[in-house]
Amino acid sequence: AQSVTQPDIHITVSEGASLELRCNYSYGATPYLFWYVQSPGQGLQLLLKYFSGDTLVQGIKGFEAEFKRSQSSFNLRKPSVHWSDAAEYFCAVGVIRSGGGADGLTFGKGTHLIIQP
């Protein structure tokens, strides 16, 4: 079965500094990959997605992510964070399961981003 690991539970970054959130997945083939952001008490907003092709994908709010097949990673980056970026970030894997079963998303446990002034 597929799995997603986000090794950092909490990350603290100063406003204006760069950011990298790590995500590793386990799956037998190339899955669909997603990053979502969740503000307190809210639903999830899609930041960016990777299906195929160019391994560097651009998303909303100035975020980007790079798919590295050799490392089974899909790390999220932003060159300069803003206080409004403080939130919970989830990496997710989407797979199409042959022989039945849901093609729902498998999520990591999330990384809580704290922005220092």
Place this chain on the structure above:
Amino acid sequence: EADIYQTPRYLVIGTGKKITLECSQTMGHDKMYWYQQDPGMELHLIHYSYGVNSTEKGDLSSESTVSRIRTEHFPLTLESARPSHTSQYLCASSEYKNEQFFGPGTRLTVL
């Protein structure tokens, strides 16, 4: 504007009550999903539907049930709420390659 809606946003209810969490989407998506999220934790799939009259259980066992009579509606029902059902419930829809769009969630507290 195409969107996905959930009501109520917050619900506090006593043990033993029957509750229905509403989810509707105006995007015309065939696939819909329910996830359960405990505070500070990841989301777990509890139900999904590929279209009208299609419902299946997800990866995480849940005592809730769902129905899909209309494409745009995917309500979740708990026949007898218990404190162990306290959680956030998120509804999502999808049309293409698992790209899922989420509603704002319902935060359920069972006393």
